[in-house]
Amino acid sequence: MADYEPHNQKLTLKVVYYGPSLSGKTTNLMRLHDLLVNQQKGEMMVLETQNDRTLFFDLFPLGFRAASGLLIKLKLYTVPGQVAHDSTRKAVLSRSDGVVFVADSQVTQTVNNGESFDNLADNTARVGIDFERLPLVVQFNKRDLPNIVAESEIRERWAAMPWPLVFATAMQGQGVLESFELLLAQLYARLDPEFSLEQRHGLQQHQFVAGLVRGA
Amino acid sequence: MTASDRLPVPDFDREVSLDEQLTVADRNRLRGALLALLGPFRLADNSGRAVLEADAPSPAAAGVDVQVEIETVGRLFADRPPAILRGAADLIEAVLLANYRYRMAAELHLAVAESDYEALRTKNTELVASEQRYRVLAESLEQQVREQVTVIEQHQRQMFQSEKLASIGQLAAGVAHEINNPIGFVRANLSSASGYLAKLRDFRQTLGGAGGELLRRWQALDLDFALEDFEALLQESIDGVDRVAAIVSKLRDFAKIDRVGAEPLDVAAAVRSVVGLVQSLPDWNARIELDLAQMLPNVHGLASKFNLMLLKVVENAKLAVPRGGLIAISAAVDAGSLVLKVRDEGCGIPPEVLPRVFDPFFTTREVGSGTGLGLTVSRDIVLAMGGDISINSRVGEGTEVVMRFPPMRVEESGEPE
Numbered sequence: 001m002a003d004y005e006p007h008n009q010k011l012t013l014k015v016v017y018y019g020p021s022l023s024g025k026t027t028n029l030m031r032l033h034d035l036l037v038n039q040q041k042g043e044m045m046v047l048e049t050q051n052d053r054t055l056f057f058d059l060f061p062l063g064f065r066a067a068s069g070l071l072i073k074l075k076l077y078t079v080p081g082q083v084a085h086d087s088t089r090k091a092v093l094s095r096s097d098g099v100v101f102v103a104d105s106q107v108t109q110t111v112n113n114g115e116s117f118d119n120l121a122d123n124t125a126r127v128g129i130d131f132e133r134l135p136l137v138v139q140f141n142k143r144d145l146p147n148i149v150a151e152s153e154i155r156e157r158w159a160a161m162p163w164p165l166v167f168a169t170a171m172q173g174q175g176v177l178e179s180f181e182l183l184l185a186q187l188y189a190r191l192d193p194e195f196s197l198e199q200r201h202g203l204q205q206h207q208f209v210a211g212l213v214r215g216a
Numbered sequence: 217m218t219a220s221d222r223l224p225v226p227d228f229d230r231e232v233s234l235d236e237q238l239t240v241a242d243r244n245r246l247r248g249a250l251l252a253l254l255g256p257f258r259l260a261d262n263s264g265r266a267v268l269e270a271d272a273p274s275p276a277a278a279g280v281d282v283q284v285e286i287e288t289v290g291r292l293f294a295d296r297p298p299a300i301l302r303g304a305a306d307l308i309e310a311v312l313l314a315n316y317r318y319r320m321a322a323e324l325h326l327a328v329a330e331s332d333y334e335a336l337r338t339k340n341t342e343l344v345a346s347e348q349r350y351r352v353l354a355e356s357l358e359q360q361v362r363e364q365v366t367v368i369e370q371h372q373r374q375m376f377q378s379e380k381l382a383s384i385g386q387l388a389a390g391v392a393h394e395i396n397n398p399i400g401f402v403r404a405n406l407s408s409a410s411g412y413l414a415k416l417r418d419f420r421q422t423l424g425g426a427g428g429e430l431l432r433r434w435q436a437l438d439l440d441f442a443l444e445d446f447e448a449l450l451q452e453s454i455d456g457v458d459r460v461a462a463i464v465s466k467l468r469d470f471a472k473i474d475r476v477g478a479e480p481l482d483v484a485a486a487v488r489s490v491v492g493l494v495q496s497l498p499d500w501n502a503r504i505e506l507d508l509a510q511m512l513p514n515v516h517g518l519a520s521k522f523n524l525m526l527l528k529v530v531e532n533a534k535l536a537v538p539r540g541g542l543i544a545i546s547a548a549v550d551a552g553s554l555v556l557k558v559r560d561e562g563c564g565i566p567p568e569v570l571p572r573v574f575d576p577f578f579t580t581r582e583v584g585s586g587t588g589l590g591l592t593v594s595r596d597i598v599l600a601m602g603g604d605i606s607i608n609s610r611v612g613e614g615t616e617v618v619m620r621f622p623p624m625r626v627e628e629s630g631e632p633e
Contacts, residue, residue: 003230003231005231008262010231010287012231014229040286041286042285042286043285043313045317047317047320047321056321056324056325057324059320061285061286062286063286063287071287073286073287075229077229087327087328087331087332087335088324088328090331091228091324091327091328091331092229092324094227095227095229
């Protein structure tokens with residue numbers, strides 16, 4: 001999306017939490033909402049659920065104003081993970097600037113993770129996003145559960161991939177902020193050439209990340 | 217980033233202005249409520265433009281920010297204490313947030329419905345195309361079956377004839393083997409008998425013209441006549457035995473049962489073999505004129521089938537001509553092809569019959585005298601050899617069957633079929 005409105009001095013960005021059903025996308029968003037000390041964060045908006053399963057999406061906005069006066073506004077979304085809601089997933093993914101892929105570490109969920117990741121790649125292509133260039137962090141969640149795939153095995157499997165891996169227990173808030181910050185770093189690298197964040201707005205990467213996490 | 221998907225509704229997650237956020241119904245109810253709460257008021261957007269107002273607050277009226285999410289979207293002005301103004305602004309914010317939620321959900325739902333509909337339409341288009349394919353297939357199925365049946369019938373006819381030919385060939389081979397031996401010693405014995413006859417003649421010489429008991433006895437038995445007739449009898453028997461041997465040999469040649477598969481076919485030799493065979497037939501009564509050009513190219517085919525084909529054509533010609541009538545067979549090269557013609561001066565074929573002569577089981581002859589397959593099989597064989605066959609005929613003048621065969625290419629050595 002990266003919607004820049006010069007007259008309003010505003011840059012609006014969109015980050016999506018993607019992943020298989022019940023992998024902990026909403027939990028990630030809720031814990032992140034708690035963990036962020038930034039005062040400029042909106043209410044967590046849970047748009048429609050059924051038995052605690054996301055039907056539409058969850059959302060909260062976050063922002064800070066750079067020294068130049070530019071308001072950086074970030075909207076964080078989750079998609080519904082259930083296979084049936086693919087059209088909704090596609091619509092939410094549309095125009096996104098970055099993705100946190102939340103995988104379920106349990107051995108039994110390996111296939112679902114793979115299918116969901118393929119689905120992400122397919123859907124980014126369908127909504128016109130270049131998957132190769134999309135800022136992306138892969139988070140393996142639920143590290144506190146028994147019967148999970150070993151970290152070494154996961155690292156080995158993903159070794160050839162360019163994306164950073166995070167091991168998380170979102171329920172307890174572990175790895176949540178790390179995933180978010182890793183994504184912000186990639187996001188900055190992608191945005192800076194286009195919007196001259198450093199040159200015109202005096203915004204370096206660490207300031208960009210800190211601004212969003214802790215406020216200006 | 218722009219979506220390549222044709223989303224027919226505005227992006228549900230777009231940023232909207234205060235003006236857009238307030239629906240007409242909201243405005244009417246809000247105006248009434250705010251007027252009752254605040255008296256004259258003005259709600260302006262960030263650019264200062266009034267979005268909603270009632271009467272006009274004084275220029276000195278106090279103002280508070282109205283916020284949605286993390287941003288200020290406008291400012292509310294009224295001549296009221298700040299706390300009350302703040303309370304009214306909170307009310308407006310609550311309405312805006314509810315609207316925001318509702319609008320996002322509605323527009324996302326619309327986008328999803330549209331996308332699902334589009335997917336269904338695509339699926340439907342594919343199904344229609346697939347149904348069309350099956351329809352075409354079903355329509356052409358009958359035609360294809362007909363064609364296949366024709367091919368199968370053709371092969372069946374050829375097989376039927378080939379089997380007939382094979383059994384004739386086997387019979388010929390058996391007969392040839394069984395007959396050749398006795399014919400051999402009969403022929404040898406006849407030659408010996410001729411030798412003995414010479415001795416007898418020599419003895420008659422010795423008797424001479426002088427009288428005597430022996431001579432008188434010789435003459436009484438009319439042995440002079442017997443001797444002469446004996447010689448004629450032996451000669452006739454030798455000729456007969458030779459003819460039997462020749463027929464057996466021709467039968468073998470014709471059936472070619474000792475050859476299988478493709479071969480370079482010497483048309484002149486094949487024609488002679490067939491002519492030799494028909495002329496040995498017991499009821500043969502036509503004259504045959506042969507005009508075979510020198511150095512004819514070989515054609516590609518199986519001699520047994522070619523012979524069968526030519527036999528059928530020549531038999532038909534024979535049935536058309538009167539006793540002693542002429543059948544002319546010629547072979548020549550024309551434009552690279554070998555052209556074989558069988559012409560008869562017979563009764564001819566009526567024009568209404570001509571187009572049907574190649575049809576299977578079509579015959580003008582009496583039931584039982586033919587299968588009606590002769591020319592059909594002939595045409596099948598010519599076509600299988602890569603050639604073509606045509607018939608010119610005039611009633612009362614005669615008929616000419618013209619067959620053209622492509623010459624065998626030098627490198628060609630594979631199966632003809």
